[in-house]
Amino acid sequence: KKDSPKTIDLPDVPSAGGIFTNAGAQLTATTLQESTFAQDAVGNEYAYSVVSGKPGHLVGYDMQASKIVADLEIGNANGSVAMVCTDNWLYVGGNDGRLYRTRPGSTAIEDLGAVLFGESTIMDLVAGKNGELFGGTYPGGKVFRYHPQDGFSDINGGAIVAGESY
Secondary structure, eight states: OOOOOOOOOOOOOOOOTTOOOOOOSOOSOOOEEEEEEEEOTTOOEEEEEEEOSSSOEEEEEETTTTEEEEEEEOTTOSOEEEEEEETTEEEEEETTSEEEEEOTTOSOOEEEEESSTTOOEEEEEEEOSTTOEEEEEETTOOEEEEETTTEEEESSSSOSSTTOOO
8 A cells, every 4th residue: 555645734925025136146056165263463353264156255254243344255266275364364275276365354355376386276274483374285285385575485396295196
């Protein structure tokens, strides 16, 4: 004997009167890829997250004001899996192989350039001393150094481990 389909009585729902509201672009795929906390020069606290998309967005949330204060396109990157805050800068490693930065609370983002030729993704970022920054890349498995005065340099002159991509 087959089970008969079940029916559910739904309450009447009032019509919205045929009014449509534009809620913006349709999202077909989004992922929250990376998040971090940052403080500005006077100690205000922010939460930042990268939302994947074309392009990816860096979204900043002011913890004291309880509101979004930034929604910034990350150049041509469709996201990021690497962020670090140091020396009152928030650095974002784009999955386009470029490094970006912004001040916590700012509504502008700066493209610092491609970290190393041929590298398409920055996989990790770590703060060093005196404003320097270190990062790992894909597909070459390289480690780079960035300093605001010196720019980018390849730490090892190639992959840290021959034949490895990460």
